[in-house]
Amino acid sequence: MSDDALFPLELLQPEGHDAGPRLIAPGAIHVPGWLTLEQQRWIVARFGEWTQGPVPLRAATLPGGHQMSVRTVCLGWHWQPYRYTREATDVNGRPVLDFPDWMVRLGRKALEAAYSPGDEGVELDEVTSSLSGLANQYTPDAALVNFYNDGAAMGMHQDKDERSSAPVVSLSIGETCVFRFGNTKTRTKPYTDVELRSGDLFVFGGPARFSYHGIPKVLPGTAPDGCGLSEGRINITMRVTGLS
Numbered sequence: 001m002s003d004d005a006l007f008p009l010e011l012l013q014p015e016g017h018d019a020g021p022r023l024i025a026p027g028a029i030h031v032p033g034w035l036t037l038e039q040q041r042w043i044v045a046r047f048g049e050w051t052q053g054p055v056p057l058r059a060a061t062l063p064g065g066h067q068m069s070v071r072t073v074c075l076g077w078h079w080q081p082y083r084y085t086r087e088a089t090d091v092n093g094r095p096v097l098d099f100p101d102w103m104v105r106l107g108r109k110a111l112e113a114a115y116s117p118g119d120e121g122v123e124l125d126e127v128t129s130s131l132s133g134l135a136n137q138y139t140p141d142a143a144l145v146n147f148y149n150d151g152a153a154m155g156m157h158q159d160k161d162e163r164s165s166a167p168v169v170s171l172s173i174g175e176t177c178v179f180r181f182g183n184t185k186t187r188t189k190p191y192t193d194v195e196l197r198s199g200d201l202f203v204f205g206g207p208a209r210f211s212y213h214g215i216p217k218v219l220p221g222t223a224p225d226g227c228g229l230s231e232g233r234i235n236i237t238m239r240v241t242g243l244s
């Protein structure tokens with residue numbers, strides 16, 4: 001018997017990679033293994049350019065004086081606790097890079113994959129499938145590109161500095177993390193812990209748009225070969241700010 005027959009490729013993929021979309025809460029979908037390794041490497045190369053851009057990666061300081069452990073570079077609009085500005089006034093005052101056209105297209109594809117998954121087996125509730133109409137008009141104008149290393153984590157929070165209730169599209173590359181996805185009322189239970197691996201897509205919109213969420217931990221040493229990152233985790237969240 002050939003090696004091919006003994007070890008079909010799908011058995012070598014990390015668990016869940018080919019499992020298809022999963023409904024986490026109405027409006028919140030996890031799509032494992034959405035980006036190919038080639039796409040991941042290409043995005044990691046763009047990340048290298050963004051961090052050499054006008055505004056470097058920086059760990060934001062919260063109003064109480066606490067500095068976040070995650071470092072972020074922004075596209076389109078600069079996020080600082082707790083508003084969006086065109087210039088990175090809390091870093092070096094320079095205007096942030098434009099939001100790339102390719103990322104708008106990717107955002108639309110992401111909503112399609114999440115909310116119109118076709119015959120991939122996921123049962124969407126009525127509310128979630130009603131969000132499928134959002135895909136072709138979705139025009140994100142801000143991305144927070146987060147980099148986690150050395151034990152970085154992110155506390156439970158809502159993404160609520162936007163003046164739009166359009167969905168948030170989240171992409172993960174590099175090390176696996178635990179993504180805690182909660183409810184819209186409190187930062188505590190009930191929540192669901194989801195492992196986000198390199199290449200995974202997560203979309204939260206509709207009734208899940210203002211749910212609390214956070215990253216309790218990143219699992220060191222779990223970045224897959226060929227993703228473009230040997231350590232750490234990149235997360236991109238695209239948003240519609242509703243600002244002009």
Ligand SMILES: O=C(O)CCC(=O)C(=O)O
Nearest residue numbers: 144146159170215235237
């Ligand atoms: O790293 C993640 O997956 C989540 C990031 C996040 O929640 C945020 O940037 O607001």
Ligand SMILES: [Fe+2]
Nearest residue numbers: 157158159213
């Ligand atoms: Fe967030």
